[in-house]
Amino acid sequence: MRRKAIPHTGRKGAAVEQRSEVTRSRIGLHVNGERYETEVDHRVTLLDLLREGLGLTGAKKGCDHGQCGACTVLVGGRRANACLLLAVAQDGAEVTTVEGLGSATGGPGTHPLQEAFLERDAFQCGYCTPGQLCSAAGMLAEAAGDPEGVNLTRAEVAERLSGNLCRCGAYPRIVDAVLDVAAGGGVVA
Incomplete structure (x- = not known):
């Protein structure tokens, strides 16, 4: 893709032509146990793909710099800030979002952590809760x-x-909710 010349006032006042090559790749992800195949721009983050491409809005865009944890998901069973991961680099990955957390324990329904958060009233506005749970x-x-x-x-x-x-x-x-679940043992992410 080639963009039109954008006027730029340099020392000589000449217009500088800006070029932007947008590269896309086809990737496949397993998200919450379902297989998704899509074409993504190489600049798209996993968070944006989840929210805008797949309609999974549980992971939140807080700081968009990896500092707040609102976008935390599990990638290959390990926690990760989805705003820092390029979607194209996750080709073939197993991703679990808060929407699929309950099914990650072996069946439909809620994860023991979700139940403990409710029991302990471990949220107020709820914005950080999906990231906290993951x-x-x-x-x-x-x-x-x-x-x-x-x-x-x-x-x-x-x-x-x-x-x-x-x-x-x-x-x-x-912390109380997490300790409740840890004391129960047998937690699977």
Whole structure:
């Protein structure tokens, strides 16, 4: 694709022609257990593909710089900020969003973390909740897979979830909910 010349006042006052080559690729993703194939612009993030391309709006666009965690999803079972991942680089990946979190535990319905968040009232405005849930699910899976075993204390959970910000300050209740689920054991992300 070639753009028209954009006037630019340089030292000599000449117009500078700007060129932009847009590259697209066909990719396939497994999102929440379903296979999707789509063509994406190489500049599109996984977050934008999920929200705008696939209609999965659970992951939120907060800072769009990887600093708030509102866009956290699970990629290959590991937590990731979807706003920092290029969709084209995720070809073939297994992605779980908050919409598919309940089915990730082996059946339809809600994930134990979602139930614990409700029980503990671990949200206020709810904007950060999808990212908090995905991050907590990934964190619990990481802790369960640690060969040395991890003693999930309040401080440990708070530290491991520190990449997810909550403007409303529901942190104590979020930690309580995660500890409730961790005490129940057997959590699968």
